[in-house]
Structure formats: structure tokens, C-alpha cells
Amino acid sequence: MTDRPEASLVRRPGRTLSAEDGLTPLLASYHLRTEAEKGEAVAEVDALPxxxxxxxxxxxxxxxxxMVLLALSGSAAVGCVVVTAPDAGRSEIKRLWTDPVFRGRGVATTLLDAALEQAAESGAxxxxxxxxxxxxxxxxxxxxxxxxxxxxxxxREQLVCMERAV
Known part of the structure; x- marks a missing residue:
């Protein structure tokens, strides 16, 4: 028996997102952490770019x-990733984030696998x-x-750009 809750995956077309989806707090955590890691720590969302x-x-x-993919534990969003619509046969993965409490449980890998599947289904x-x-x-x-x-x-300095075929 494991004490790690399973995460389910849902796909939400971006235009259908609502406050109930749980994406907003994940994005806030992502951006606040990123700014801190860049040495530009801010305490609140209002201070972000x-x-x-x-x-x-x-x-x-x-x-x-x-397309926004959300990992859920019960009804709580614990991870997210955004997959852009293909442009000239290429999609981009953005905003991959897993709630730190749920790291090490395969949430990010599950999200990325689904993101690659989504990109392929979209024609990328x-x-x-x-x-x-x-x-x-x-x-x-x-x-x-x-x-x-x-x-x-x-x-932007300090960025590593990566790609792969789907």
C-alpha cells in the first residue's frame, strides 16, 4: 500500500478555463518561484511582470x-502544462509545474507524456x-x-532551448 495519491489527468482547451480548474494558483507558484530563482524575488503576484x-x-x-493539461489529486490541481497549437508543424510546451508536495511521484512525466500525445494529435x-x-x-x-x-x-540569457520529434 502506498501513501502517494494517484493523479488523474484532464485536458482543458485554454478558452474554456475557469477559476474552478485550479490553474491560477499553479501559475502563481510557477512565476513566483521562477522570479526568485532569477534573483528577482517578489512576495506577491501583484509584483510580477x-x-x-x-x-x-x-x-x-x-x-x-x-491546450492546458492538469494533473489532479482528487479535485485539487497539483500540476499543469500548456501545449500550444501547432505553428508550421511545431508545438511548444510551456509552464510545466508540479506542486512541490507532489514532486517525485511521476506527475511531471505524466504531464509531459500527455503533452507529447496532444501535440501529435494536433498535427505537430x-x-x-x-x-x-x-x-x-x-x-x-x-x-x-x-x-x-x-x-x-x-x-533571454540563461535559457536552454530543447526540441524533439513527436
Missing amino acids: DRYRAEIADPATAFADD HTVRLSVWRWRTGAIALYGRLGFTVTESWDE
Whole structure:
């Protein structure tokens, strides 16, 4: 018997998101943690850059054309990832986040497997992502799932860009 609760997965077209989905607190945690890791710690969502506050305040608009995958433990959202609609045969994975309490339980791998499946079903032939250089655990996970480092498409320093075929 395990004390680890199972997580189920749900897909939500971005435009259908609502406050009840539980995405907002996950996005807030993701962005607050990222800013802290960049050395720009802020205590509250209101102090985040405008583009991040907009995602948190209205994910249905921010991700209107995308698919949002949520990992649930019971009715509580414990992880998320966003898969963009294909553009020229390429989708992007963004905002992968697992509640720290649920890390080490395969939630991120489950989300990524589903994201790759979603991209393939949407007609993408390639999936790409960017990850901060210091997130070595995430980079290792992406590598295990077949992603390889590629030339950067993003001008921000410290980002590692990766891609793989689906």
C-alpha cells in the first residue's frame, strides 16, 4: 500500500478555463518561484511582470488557442502544462509545474507524456520548449524523454532551448 495519491489527468482547451480548474494558483507558484530563482524575488503576484500577472489573472485569454493539461489529486490541481497549437508543424510546451508536495511521484512525466500525445494529435511533428539553465532536474527529465538541446530561439540569457520529434 502506498501513501502517494494517484493523479488523474484532464485536458482543458485554454478558452474554456475557469477559476474552478485550479490553474491560477499553479501559475502563481510557477512565476513566483521562477522570479526568485532569477534573483528577482517578489512576495506577491501583484509584483510580477505584467505578462505573468495577465496569465494568472485570466488564463482563459492567455492560453485561448492552447491546450492546458492538469494533473489532479482528487479535485485539487497539483500540476499543469500548456501545449500550444501547432505553428508550421511545431508545438511548444510551456509552464510545466508540479506542486512541490507532489514532486517525485511521476506527475511531471505524466504531464509531459500527455503533452507529447496532444501535440501529435494536433498535427505537430516537432515539440520545443525552453527551460532555465539552473533547472537541472527538469533538463534531465526532458533529456530522458528524448528532448535535445538546440539553437536558442529566445534572446533571454540563461535559457536552454530543447526540441524533439513527436
